[in-house]
Amino acid sequence: MSLVSDLRIAVICSSNMNRSMEAHAFLAKKGFDVKSYGTGDKVKIPGSAFDKPNVYEFGTSYEDIYLDLQQKDKSLYTQNGLLHTLDRNRRIKSHPEKFQETNEKFDILITCEERVYDAVVEYMDNKSPLDNAIVHVINIDIQDNLEEATIGAFLISDMCMMLAKTEDLDNEIEEVLHNFEEKSQRSILHSIVFN
Template sequence: MATISGLKIAVICSSNMNRSMEAHAFLSKKGFDVHSFGTGEKVKIPGSAIDKPNVYEFGTSYNDIYHDLLEKDKSLYTQNGLLHTLDRNRRIKSHPEKFQETKDKFHILITCEERVYDQVLEYMENKTPSDNSIVHVINIDIQDNLEEATIGAFLISDMCMQIAKTEDLDNDIEEVLHAFEEKCQRPILHSIVFN
C-alpha cells in the first residue's frame, strides 16, 4: 500500500504500550508510514497496586507480557483494559521498542508528554547527525489512560492529515501547528533537530 504522504512518522510515549500504540494503529489505518517507540528505561505498566507496577525489558514481546498478566490476575487485567491493550499491540507489531535504540530516520517525531519530548530532544541533540536532514519534534500532552489515548490518537491523526497537506513541510509546519493548537485547545510544542 502506498503511504499517504511520503512522510515517515514516529509516535513516542514512555513505554510504547498505550498512547504511542493507539496513535500507531490510527495512523497506520490512514495509510501513514508510522512507527512507535518508548523512551523509558523499562516498560512499566500498572500492576496490582500503584507502587507495584509490572516492569519489563524493552524487546519483551507483547505476547509474553499478555500471558504474564493473564497468569498473574486475569480478572484485574481484563477489567483495567491491559489485556485488551496488549491484544491490540500484538496485532500491530511484536514488541515495545526503545526510541534511543532505533537506527531509523523520521521526518516527524510526535511525543505524548513533555517529559518524553525532552528525552527525545536530548537524545537527538547529543547524537552525531548523519545527513543533517531536518526532523520536526512535536509534543501533544496525552494522559496515560485508555480513554485519553483514544482521544489523543484522533488528535494526532488529525494533525498528521493537516501536515500531510502542506506543500512545503519545513516552511508551513508552524502555521499548521498554530491552527491545530487553536482548534484542539491543547498546547503544542515544536522543535527542529537534525538526523
C-alpha cells in the same frame, strides 16, 4: 493501501504500550508510514497496586507480557483494559521498542508528554547527525489512560493529516501547528533537530 503521504512519522511515549501504540494503530489505518517507540528505561505498566507496577525490559514481546498478566490476575487485567491493550499491540508489532535504540530516520517525531519530548530532543541533540536532515519534534500532552489515548490518537491523526497536506513542511509547519492548537484547544511544543 497507498500511503497518504511520504512523511515518515514516529509516535513516542514512555513505554510504547498505550498512547504511542493507539496512535500507531490509527495512523497505520489511515495509510501513514508510522512506527512507535518508548523512551523509558523499562516498560512499566499498572500492577495490582499503584506502587507495584509490572516492569519489563524493552524487547519483551507483547505476547509474553499478555501471558504473564493473564497468569498473574486475569480478571484484574481484563477489567482495567491491559489485556485488551496488549492484544491490540501484538497485532501491530511484536514488542515494545526503545527510541534511543533505533537507526530509523523520520521526518516527524510526535511525543505524548513533555518529559518524553525532552528526552527525545536531548537524545537527538547529542547524537551525531547522519545527513543533517531536518526532523520536527512535536509534543501533544496525552494522559496515560485508555480513554485519553484514544482521544490523543484522533488528535495526532488530525494533526498528521494537516501536516501531510503541506507543500513545504519545513516552511509551513509553524502555521499548521498554530491552526491545530486553535482547533484542538491543546498546546503544542515544537523543536527542530537534525538526523
